[in-house]
Amino acid sequence: MATGRTHRPATRSRGIPEATVARLPLYLRALTALSERSVPTVSSEELAAAAGVNSAKLRKDFSYLGSYGTRGVGYDVEYLVYQISRELGLTQDWPVVIVGIGNLGAALANYGGFASRGFRVAALIDADPAMAGKPVAGIPVQHTDELEKIIQDEGVSIGVIATPAGAAQQVCERLVAAGVTSILNFAPTVLSVPDGVDVRKVDLSIELQILAFHEQRKAGELAAGAVVPAAASRQETAARRGAAAGREPAADQGPDGDVPAVMPT
Amino acid sequence: MATGRTHRPATRSRGIPEATVARLPLYLRALTALSERSVPTVSSEELAAAAGVNSAKLRKDFSYLGSYGTRGVGYDVEYLVYQISRELGLTQDWPVVIVGIGNLGAALANYGGFASRGFRVAALIDADPAMAGKPVAGIPVQHTDELEKIIQDEGVSIGVIATPAGAAQQVCERLVAAGVTSILNFAPTVLSVPDGVDVRKVDLSIELQILAFHEQRKAGELAAGAVVPAAASRQETAARRGAAAGREPAADQGPDGDVPAVMPT
DNA sequence: CAATCTTTGTGCACGCGTTCACAAAGGCAT
DNA sequence: ATGCCTTTGTGAACGCGTGCACAAAGATTG
CATH class of the missing domain: 3.40.50.720 (NAD(P)-binding Rossmann-like Domain)
Structure with missing residues (x-):
């Protein structure tokens, strides 16, 4: 995600962890999509896949809200949509x-x-x-x-x-x-x-900067000849750009010989 | 931040924790502002305040990059700008x-x-x-x-x-x-x-939903007569809207009597 | 040069979040 | 009704991130 984080820790309320609150909108979106397709029930496994999270995490998250599932069956989509909407305060204007x-x-x-x-x-x-x-x-x-x-x-x-x-x-x-x-x-x-x-x-630019960090790391690993999981089709281009971006400060200058990024924010 | 988070854990690289990477752009922005004002050095305390984080956290973050500070003095602004830019990969195009x-x-x-x-x-x-x-x-x-x-x-x-x-x-x-x-x-x-x-x-709407959750909680606490730290000037309005949004499911209906929020994504 | 003062760098402990693994619970078929 | 099968809900362990508190390091002053 992008995105920044809260300034204050925002003390957990009614025992619902902040991390869980941040995921509720994800579940809500996935559930809404299911609701539109008139899917009556969904298992934690399916819903977790749709929301892009671990199923155990999802079940634990829901357990903070109460026991809204039926063992052996799963969760009632409509009911869950309502409960999450309600918990997030989205039932009001x-x-x-x-x-x-x-x-x-x-x-x-x-x-x-x-x-x-x-x-x-x-x-x-x-x-x-x-x-x-x-x-x-x-x-x-x-x-x-x-x-x-x-x-x-x-x-x-x-x-x-x-x-x-x-x-x-x-x-x-x-x-x-x-x-x-x-x-x-x-x-x-x-x-x-x-x-x-x-x-x-x-912050739009912060997210890009984080991506750049990982991108640089990938390029560095490729240039160093380290093993890389997938993305084999990309190797040439990535290596082409990142070859000079070695880890150690061989020169005191950046790989492009440019000055540190300075901007007017 | 708002914001979403990474899909994969994104294994820590060269021992720099992901949480630290996410904060480097914040430091960079604060440092750039100082650089423009031609401030030569800055202490961890000052910089932490400018970036909105804890000073111990900031020092620990920087310690992952190396020892770029001078005890008794602080950090050299220009040098730190360069090191962070470099670490984030911003010295390349x-x-x-x-x-x-x-x-x-x-x-x-x-x-x-x-x-x-x-x-x-x-x-x-x-x-x-x-x-x-x-x-x-x-x-x-x-x-x-x-x-x-x-x-x-x-x-x-x-x-x-x-x-x-x-x-x-x-x-x-x-x-x-x-x-x-x-x-x-x-x-x-x-x-x-x-x-x-x-x-x-x-995700723009996820951030708003998280805010709504906390806002509802605040309103609920006020309505319940619980102690609230500050923001006393706001009490009437917040209570006015949130009074019916009690914790317990008194009614099965939302405070506005509306249906669960259902949207086309 | 010695004493003092400031500020860094970090060891340590604590709490939160994540994940595993499994028992309990309910549906379903026979 | 009984046994099997599926899926939830959660106890427990682990790892990461945070913050405290302090020793080490360097500047500065007399």
């Missing part, structure tokens, strides 16, 4: 505001995965006066001045920050002051928030 | 293709955080013939038919999937067959890939 309607903000506003899971885009907010009134995804963009009023009128408790990094902390503070207690942050910054406010972070 | 140029794909193409960290958008690919030739972020979109050729010509090993869920697996298979060994998946599906291929997942 969650008004959400998106702040920062650039490319990413617009993409989020258009993203279908929100509305279908109980999330309602209550407002789109941007600091650019030129954006005000312009409809995005059928919703008129409102100016930042209205932020506090919107939050309070709509009873918004979840905010999405898709602004540039420089504006994120300030927006965050205004959201929190107005009553938001959960924030999904797409800006590449560490947000500091008071206790009681949850922040989750999604 | 990574051509990347983005498949699926919808709202999200366009946002990714425009995202500045890529180019600045050694990632180069080698091509934008979309299945819609009407998109072909249309420039997005200054790069002309190419048709899916060209996929294999592009991958091979450019030596691309990292692919980004931003297609609808239904197309993701097929695109994935074509990418892998053409030589891609690392995939960043934004489509809400579990991708199945052969050994040797890394997949990281970013």
Whole structure:
């Protein structure tokens, strides 16, 4: 996954481990797909395969919610969909505001995965006066001045920050002051928030950097002639690029002779 | 972070724990900011605060890379930027293709955080013939038919999937067959890939669902009259919505009387 | 040069998460 | 009704990640 992780450990609630909570949406998605195909029941083995996890893990996860399965048969799909939705709080309506309607903000506003899971885009907010009134995804963009009023009128408790990094902390503070207690942050910054406010972070470039690390490792192993499990068809190309990227600091310079990556965040 | 996690455990390489690798980009960002302000050295305490982590954790993370600090002084910012960039493989050029140029794909193409960290958008690919030739972020979109050729010509090993869920697996298979060994998946599906291929997942709606879970828990605790650390100013609104969302299954129905969230993925 | 002060690097313990393996439980066939 | 077969639910062991606390190391000051 991408994605960042919580800032605070987020103490486990009612004994449901954080790791399990993070997997519930995965199960829910797989179950929903089964539900649409009118599959009545599913075994832990099948569902685990569909969700991409270990079946023992899945059973243990479900055991935290209660005993919703039938031995010898499996789980009732519809019932499980409901129980998980309920546990995640998706049976209620969650008004959400998106702040920062650039490319990413617009993409989020258009993203279908929100509305279908109980999330309602209550407002789109941007600091650019030129954006005000312009409809995005059928919703008129409102100016930042209205932020506090919107939050309070709509009873918004979840905010999405898709602004540039420089504006994120300030927006965050205004959201929190107005009553938001959960924030999904797409800006590449560490947000500091008071206790009681949850922040989750999604960072697009971090994920790529992690991939690059593993990719480099693969290339290094190939160049070193180490055994590699599969991906044999790829060897030439990977080796071509990574051959010079040896482990030891033979030279003090990078393989391309370039300078360290420096960016304006 | 949000975010999804790796599909495979991704065996630790050269003894650097996966958790540490995931934090290196955070440190790198904080260090880059310091570098721009021409700060020569930084202590583990300061840097940890800037990156939003524990200072002991940070020191332990750095210890996996080697002894790059000076006791009594701290770490040399420039040197550390270089070492981390190098470790992450950011000192080399990574051509990347983005498949699926919808709202999200366009946002990714425009995202500045890529180019600045050694990632180069080698091509934008979309299945819609009407998109072909249309420039997005200054790069002309190419048709899916060209996929294999592009991958091979450019030596691309990292692919980004931003297609609808239904197309993701097929695109994935074509990418892998053409030589891609690392995939960043934004489509809400579990991708199945052969050994040797890394997949990281970013799922926007999963993060929101996790926030909703905690939000519901907070609301439940407030309604139950439990002590709550801070966020006192918010109590009324949160309680208003969450009051009926008690822990015990008083009614078999959700607080809003609505049906379980069912969506088309 | 010696004493002091700051900060790193890490040994150690603890807790969480994962996985194995199996007993209990229920359906189903005979 | 009885026995078999399937699948759940979970006890227990293991490994990873985290955080504490401190010794070692180097700078700095007198």
